[in-house]
Amino acid sequence: xxKGVKICGVSDLETLNYIINxxxxxxxxxxxxxxxxxxxxxxxxxxxxxxxxxxxxxNFVSVLVNPDNEILEKIKGLQFDYYQxxxxxxxxxxxxxxxxxxxxxxAITVGHKKDINKYIPFKNFSDIIxxxxxxxxxxxxxxxxxxxxxxSNIKKMIAGNINIENIPILKDTDYLIxxxxxxxxxxxxxxxxxINNFLKxxxxxxx
Numbered sequence: 464x465x466k467g468v469k470i471c472g473v474s475d476l477e478t479l480n481y482i483i484n485x486x487x488x489x490x491x492x493x494x495x496x497x498x499x500x501x502x503x504x505x506x507x508x509x510x511x512x513x514x515x516x517x518x519x520x521x522n523f524v525s526v527l528v529n530p531d532n533e534i535l536e537k538i539k540g541l542q543f544d545y546y547q548x549x550x551x552x553x554x555x556x557x558x559x560x561x562x563x564x565x566x567x568x569x570a571i572t573v574g575h576k577k578d579i580n581k582y583i584p585f586k587n588f589s590d591i592i593x594x595x596x597x598x599x600x601x602x603x604x605x606x607x608x609x610x611x612x613x614x615s616n617i618k619k620m621i622a623g624n625i626n627i628e629n630i631p632i633l634k635d636t637d638y639l640i641x642x643x644x645x646x647x648x649x650x651x652x653x654x655x656x657x658i659n660n661f662l663k664x665x666x667x668x669x670x
Contacts, residue, residue, distance in 0.1 A: 596623025
């Protein structure tokens with residue numbers, strides 16, 4: 464069974480409150496914290512408002528691409544449960560985890576099967592390993608069969624061009640699933656109806 468879902472790229476209060484108060488809410492909600500190239504980027508003042516709501520036991524995730532010390536110090540007081548780290552060395556990721564007392568999602572970008580083993584230096588301290596397609600905000604997929612040989616004790620999350628049509632295919636896996644673009648409308652804004660349809664459907668397949 465699917466182990467849970469993260470809806471990523473939330474950037475407004477209406478969407479956030481809708482997700483939080485849904486009958487079948489996700490386990491994680493992600494916010495793009497410092498990657499300004501993304502249309503889903505949220506500036507610090509907006510982040511303060513978004514992360515100050517009643518989370519209803521949902522994990523809030525700060526998505527960070529090679530964060531410098533300035534942004535880490537700036538957000539340390541916000542209600543984030545996890546830091547999702549891209550382009551951060553294992554050594555620095557461990558330092559961030561210890562200093563800021565946050566759970567860590569180490570993001571590994573995958574284009575070819577050989578990329579999968581990049582998770583190994585991160586496995587001993589990461590709470591979750593995220594296997595994402597290359598392209599960051601462009602939501603590029605990859606062959607999930609690449610993950611078949613990863614030990615079952617590794618808590619795995621997958622991202623990259625996942626949509627409602629993929630869910631029945633993934634129903635027998637032990638993955639956490641991360642979605643963003645497939646829950647948006649043509650203008651690139653989160654679509655509440657798509658979110659509702661997805662969360663209702665997921666109830667059949669989620670552990």
